[in-house]
Amino acid sequence: MRVAGLSHSFGGLRAVTDFNLALEPRELVGLIGPNGAGKTTVFNLLTGVYRPHAGSIQLEGRELAGLSPHRITALGLARTFQNIRLFGQLSVIDNVRAGLYANGGDSTISALFRLGSTRAEERAGVQRAEALLEAFDLRDYAHELAGSLPYGLQRRLEVARALATTPRLLLLDEPAAGMNPAEIRQMMNFILWVRDEFNLSILLIEHQMALVMGICERIVVLDSGETIATGTPDEIRRHPAVLGAYLGGDHAAAVA
Secondary structure: OEEEEEEEEEOOEEEEEEEEEEOOOOOEEEEEOOOOOOHHHHHHHHOOOOOOOEEEEEEOOEEOOOOOHHHHHHOOEEEOOOOOOOOOOOEHHHHHHHHHHHHOOOOHHHHHOOOHHHHHHHHHHHHHHHHHHHHOOOHHHOOOEHHHOOHHHHHHHHHHHHHOOOOOEEEEEOOOOOOOHHHHHHHHHHHHHHHHHHOOEEEEEOOOHHHHHHHOOEEEEEEOOEEEEEEOHHHHHOOHHHHHHHHOHHHHHHHO
């Protein structure tokens, strides 16, 4: 992905200003910053929830700015959300199957009359969903309601549903939110496994610094909609502007 000059405002409030990002294949990058820094706005711009007021978003050479969310998903970008957005009254396997439809399917006429191609597509979809549940250790829960799963398994299911769209880039919005230290360590290993197993690039927002510093190869820091630092975890943890954004200007001045 290549993002250049991305900007967005809400009325007179500038939420994101001149955001730039280059993501390489299989790279794992963190996007961090204080509350209200613009992180989720960036995700919403990348995924078509908001239309940017300026800038370019290219995924494997295709321009995404201005496209609808479903079209962006079909082109290879998937996301999860800070607040889990599963279909709670559907089964676990049906949640994953819902992700499969992001890449299109048979015509309305074929579906209406249940022609052979539709039945074949449904069988293939069930098999694909079962394979994903197996990979994510969710096979035993396939026919339970998604909303009845424990929190950690719901997080896992949300990633499985996102991967059903066969993305090249996965955006994770606070995947460790609400987790204890042991669960955070499990999530770190899980994210690394997803990246390697599915050959993905991953961009994640996270407030749990143990996770960000432990697995991200590069980190981008936002403050008040502006990028204030980019670098490796070691560079970021010592960066005066980052310390200032999190701890206050006096601390930053002392460090500098």
